[in-house]
Amino acid sequence: MGKAAFRVSVEGSDKVITCLADETLLKAMARQGISNIPVGCRNGGCGVCKIRVTKGEYETGKMSIKHVTQVERDDGYALACKAFPKSDLTVTVKNEE
Numbered sequence: 001m002g003k004a005a006f007r008v009s010v011e012g013s014d015k016v017i018t019c020l021a022d023e024t025l026l027k028a029m030a031r032q033g034i035s036n037i038p039v040g041c042r043n044g045g046c047g048v049c050k051i052r053v054t055k056g057e058y059e060t061g062k063m064s065i066k067h068v069t070q071v072e073r074d075d076g077y078a079l080a081c082k083a084f085p086k087s088d089l090t091v092t093v094k095n096e097e
């Protein structure tokens with residue numbers, strides 16, 4: 001049996017990638033050639049991998065308030081290295097906005 005996988009549309013690229021339920025969005029994006037996502041510490045510490053989820057359900061691990069404020073969280077911002085998909089998603093890379 002395969003693991004659950006979701007489709008992730010990345011705005012600003014014409015790509016739709018696949019992200020496994022237990023894979024971070026950052027890992028999935030990097031693995032599938034999304035080149036405009038900055039990859040830093042991969043552990044929530046540096047804040048460079050910020051994205052905004054504009055459609056769909058997701059969950060995140062612990063994120064520092066220093067990198068994603070509560071207001072931003074309410075607005076769909078997250079660190080890609082700490083975010084896991086719960087449904088198909090549409091995301092925007094923060095530094096492309």
Ligand code: FES
Nearest residue numbers: 041042046047081
């Ligand atoms: S890569 Fe550093 S916070 Fe995501």
